[in-house]
Amino acid sequence: MAIENIPEIYIKDSTKNSDLFVYDFKMSNDVVKSKVNLGMNMFSFLQVGKKQVHFSGNTVAVNKDQSLLLKKGNWLWTELLDTETIYYCKLFFFSEQKLTDFLSKYTNNVKPYKEEVPYFVIENDDYIAAFISSLSSKAFEKNNYSSALLSLKFDEIMLYLLDKYGNPFEYYLHALISKEISPFNSTIESHINSNLKVEEIAFLCNMSLSTFKRHFIAAYNSPPGQWFQDKRLQKAKVLLQEGHLKPSDIYLDIGYNNLSNFSTAFKNKFGINPTEISN
Structure with a gap:
């Protein structure tokens, strides 16, 4: 865009x-x-x-x-x-x-x-x-x-x-008029639980996608896509373990466009379906 x-x-x-x-x-x-x-x-x-x-x-x-x-x-x-x-x-x-x-x-x-x-x-x-x-x-x-x-x-x-x-x-x-741009790490960590795409977060950091990825790997020792997915799935696991929400309640907030993709990623990460935790 x-x-x-x-x-x-x-x-x-x-x-x-x-x-x-x-x-x-x-x-x-x-x-x-x-x-x-x-x-x-x-x-x-x-x-x-x-x-x-x-x-x-x-x-x-x-x-x-x-x-x-x-x-x-x-x-x-x-x-x-x-x-x-x-x-x-x-x-x-x-x-x-x-x-x-x-x-x-x-x-x-x-x-x-x-x-x-x-x-x-x-x-x-x-x-x-x-x-x-x-x-x-x-x-x-x-x-x-x-x-x-x-x-x-x-x-x-x-x-x-x-x-x-x-x-x-x-x-x-x-x-x-006192400050122009938020620090790189602050921008990253404030969007751990957002549903923004990596290229959108790069834009908020005033960087091209390639520059953003290079800075990200240097700062976090991980590709941004994998890092954000791991953090968001960990958050999803905590929410489901609390017992108040179902997978269908949280998948959008965790950054997934549909429940099926979220369930697949969750199972690949933790070895069980998210519904097994929430039941």
Whole structure:
């Protein structure tokens, strides 16, 4: 699957100031684990549909009653239609320079915490709903004062969220410009129990598949496919031994697309069928 460079693919005139950019995104088909190189920090104001983002360390899912602030980086996006026949969200991009200017003007020089968290989930309220309604790419396309208006809109939402969430949001904003990429080992071990493919984890590590495999073997003395399978099967065995779950309850979470493949791999690893443990 090709990598999408966002927001570059949405910008028609590359000569314009790119510190702030609004884009109305619509689609009529589900997209699962699309590889995205997000070149700017971004608000995702979801209007219709569901959104899930896989990061190097974790995953977050939001619905239309929430908004998402994302740090720039390599992420996997899943965007799904809901009850409607269209997926629609408003994207508001901002540069690190714009964020730095805002922080120096309105906040203290704090030391951020939770630097590994690349997102902030926002619970929408009436004020945020009104703000989203006022935010449209068409409203700024032909306006002579579009740059000034966007700057005001950026300050508006940032100041409102600072007031709404206080210190946690302020610390998160400082963390956006304090760290670029999570460590290799942290990325690997945070996805032991995920159902991401090896090539998808390599992407989250900002590596080609061949480079990722080379680094992985050097770090873990094992090919990544075999290592992840062993770790996930060990996790499956523990879950089944606890007696609360059946193989059909866990195979997807362990990284298998169907129960048959999971059962075969489990038996090859432990010499018994998973149903023999869960019964």
